[in-house]
Amino acid sequence: MSKTLQFWKMNGAGNDFVMLDNRDRSLSLSKDQIASLCDRHRGIGADGLLCVEPATDGGDFKMRYYNADGGEAEMCGNGARCFGRFVNRLHQDSLKSIRFETLAGMISAEFEGDQVRINMSTPHSLKLSQSLPVAGEQLTVHFVNTGVPHAVVFVDDLDSVDVRKLGAGLRYHEAFAPKGTNANFVKVVGPDSIAIRTYERGVEGETLACGTGMVACGLIHHELSGAKSPVSVKVKGGDTLRVGFDEPRPHEYTNVTLFGPADFVFEGQVSI
Numbered sequence: 001m002s003k004t005l006q007f008w009k010m011n012g013a014g015n016d017f018v019m020l021d022n023r024d025r026s027l028s029l030s031k032d033q034i035a036s037l038c039d040r041h042r043g044i045g046a047d048g049l050l051c052v053e054p055a056t057d058g059g060d061f062k063m064r065y066y067n068a069d070g071g072e073a074e075m076c077g078n079g080a081r082c083f084g085r086f087v088n089r090l091h092q093d094s095l096k097s098i099r100f101e102t103l104a105g106m107i108s109a110e111f112e113g114d115q116v117r118i119n120m121s122t123p124h125s126l127k128l129s130q131s132l133p134v135a136g137e138q139l140t141v142h143f144v145n146t147g148v149p150h151a152v153v154f155v156d157d158l159d160s161v162d163v164r165k166l167g168a169g170l171r172y173h174e175a176f177a178p179k180g181t182n183a184n185f186v187k188v189v190g191p192d193s194i195a196i197r198t199y200e201r202g203v204e205g206e207t208l209a210c211g212t213g214m215v216a217c218g219l220i221h222h223e224l225s226g227a228k229s230p231v232s233v234k235v236k237g238g239d240t241l242r243v244g245f246d247e248p249r250p251h252e253y254t255n256v257t258l259f260g261p262a263d264f265v266f267e268g269q270v271s272i
Contacts, residue, residue, distance in 0.1 A: 002271040002272065003271070003272055004269050004270070004271055005020070005027075005269065005270050005271070005272050006020075006021070006267070006268075006269055007019065007020055007037075007044065007267065007268060007269070007270060008020075008086060008089075008264065008266075008267040009044060009046070009264075009265040009266050009267065009268075010082040010085070010086060010262060010263060010264055010265060011078075011082070011262075011263055011265055012077075012078030012079065012081045012082045012209065012211065012260065012261060012262050012263070013078055013208065013209035013211075013235050013237050013239035013241060013260055013261055014207070014208025014209045014235065014236065014237025014238070014239065015047050015048075015076075015078035015079070015207055015208055015209040015210060015211065015237070016045070016046045016047050016208075016265070017046050017047065017048050017049065017050050017078075017079055017082050018037050018038060018044050018046045018048075018049040018050070019049075019050050019052075019082065019083075019086045020049065020050065020051045020052070021051075021052050021090060022051040022052060022053050022064075023052055023053065023054055023061075023090075025053065025054065027051065029049075029272070030070075031066075031069075031070035031071065032070060033070075033272055034049050034066045034070040035068065035069055035070035036272075037049060037270065037272070038066075038068040038069075038070075039068075043270075044270060046068065047067075047068055047200065047203050047207050048065060048066055048067050048068055048073075048076060048079055048202070048203070049065075049066045050063060050064065050065055050066075050076075050079050050082065050083050050086070051063075051064040051066075052083070052086065052087055052090070055100070055101055056101065057101050058099075058101075058106070059099045059100045059101040059106055060087075060098045060099050060100060061087055061098060061100040061101070062100060062101040062102075063079075063080065063083045063100045063101065063102050063107070065079050065083075065102070065103075067200075067201070067202025067203060068202060068203045068204075069202050069203075069204065071202055072103070073103075073148060073201075073202055074102065074103040074104040074147055074148050075102050075103065075104035075107070075120075075121065075146075075147030075148055075212055076147075076148075076210075076211060076212065077118065077120065077146070077147070077210070077211015077212040077213075077214060077215060077258050078209055078210065078211035078260075078262075079211070080100075080102070080107050080109065080118045080120075080211065080258075081109065081116040081118055081211065081258070081260060081261075081262040082116075082262045083100065083109075084098055084100070084109030084111065084116050084118060084262065085109075085111065085114070085116050085262040085264075086262075087100070088111055089264070093111075095111065096110065096111060097109060097110045097111065102121070102147070104121045104147035104148070105121035105122070105147075106121070107119060107120065107121065114261055114262065114263060115259060115260065115261055115262070116259070116260070116261075116262045117257055117258070117259040118211075118257065118258050118259075119255065119256070119257050120146060120147060120212075120215055120256040120257065120258060121146075121147045121256075122253065122254065122256070123144050123145060123146045123215070123216075123219060123253050123256060124144075124145050125143065125144060125145040125149070126143070126144045126219075126223070126251055127142065127143040127144075128142050128143075128220075128223060128224070129141075129142065130142070130143065130175065132170075132173060132175055134166055134169040134170055134173060135162075135165050135166055135168075135169035137166070139153050139166070139170075140153065140154070141153055141170065141175075142154075142220045142223070142224075143176075143181070144216050144219055144220060146212045146213075146215040146216045146219070146256070147212050148182060148201070148212050149176060149179070149180075149181040149182060149201075150181060150182045150183075150184055150212060150213055150216035150217075151170045151173075151176065151181045151182065151183045151184065152184045152186060152216055152217055152220045153166070153170075153183070153184070153185050153186065154185075154186045154187070154188065154224075155185050155186065155187055156187070157187070158185060158186075158187040158195055158196075158197060161185045161197060163183075163185060163197050163198075163199050163206045164199065164205060164206060166183065166185070166199075167183040167185075167198075167199020167205075167206065168199065168204070170183035170199070171183055171199060171201050171204075180201050181201060182198060182199065182200050182201045182210065182212070182213055182216075183198070183199040184196050184197070184198045184199075184210070184213045184216060184217050185197045185198075186217045186220070186221065188221065188225070189232075189234070190232075191225070191227060191228075192227045192228050192230070192231050192232060193231070193232040193233075193234075194217055194218070194221050194231065194232070194233055194234070195233070195234040195235075196213065196214065196217045196233060196234070196235060196236075197235075197236050198210040198213040198235075198236070200213075206236065207236070208235060208236045208237030209235035209236065209237045209239065209241075210235075211241075211258050211260075214233040214235065214241055214243055214258060215243050215256060215258055217233060217243075218230075218231035218233055218243030218245070219243070219245060219253060219256075222245070222247070223251070229243070229244045229245045229246070230242040230243055230244040230245075230257075230259070231243045239260060239261060240260075241258060241259060241260030241261075242257075242258070242259045242260070243256070243257070243258055244256070244257040244258075244259070245257070
């Protein structure tokens with residue numbers, strides 16, 4: 001028997017999501033059902049799916065995030081901004097800020113119109129300048145976990161990068177086994193400004209934006225060049241977001257933020 005599901009569609013800088021209200025915990029979707037909803041030909045179409053659930057560990061709400069393949073992931077920066085604005089919409093836009101639980105830790109969101117600033121979880125596992133063979137090339141690869149793992153490669157010509165080939169090579173590289181990594185390619189635009197393209201794990205392809213990837217690239221740019229906070233990051237979708245941070249000690253970061261858009265696209269019902 002099919003069931004009718006109410007959903008909302010949102011995007012954060014072109015990174016798009018199916019949003020579900022599961023505050024009453026009535027939804028229990030399988031991995032295949034989530035993948036079907038995210039399918040761009042046979043479903044709603046999205047890079048991922050987000051559920052609002054009741055808090056269990058001191059937050060106001062809990063965010064559950066699933067990639068387009070139906071697998072649950074720890075965090076998503078663009079998704080977190082959309083999640084925050086979605087929760088605010090469920091409360092008639094009456095909230096100034098919220099705190100919500102994720103598998104990567106507690107996240108806070110503040111609202112400024114259709115823009116959202118999220119306070120990210122503490123980055124960790126920073127590694128700089130690893131030389132790795134990837135898809136027939138020798139790449140200098142940097143790494144940091146900003147809620148999910150991110151490999152970062154700086155390039156001179158961002159437009160010509162084979163993101164699918166090199167991204168997949170990094171995503172499944174033995175250096176990041178067993179869970180793999182997301183892969184980002186970065187061009188320096190100015191002292192405190194970069195442009196990036198991202199191959200996302202779980203989507204298994206390039207997306208128009210990746211929030212945790214923007215943060216990873218902004219922090220790595222600071223590590224390599226001394227760029228000042230906030231770092232402006234332009235993404236494939238055309239938007240420019242801001243990555244803020246404090247560095248109380250070398251290579252350690254606090255108060256890491258991501259500021260940018262979170263837009264409603266449409267809402268509707270779908271049978272599952």
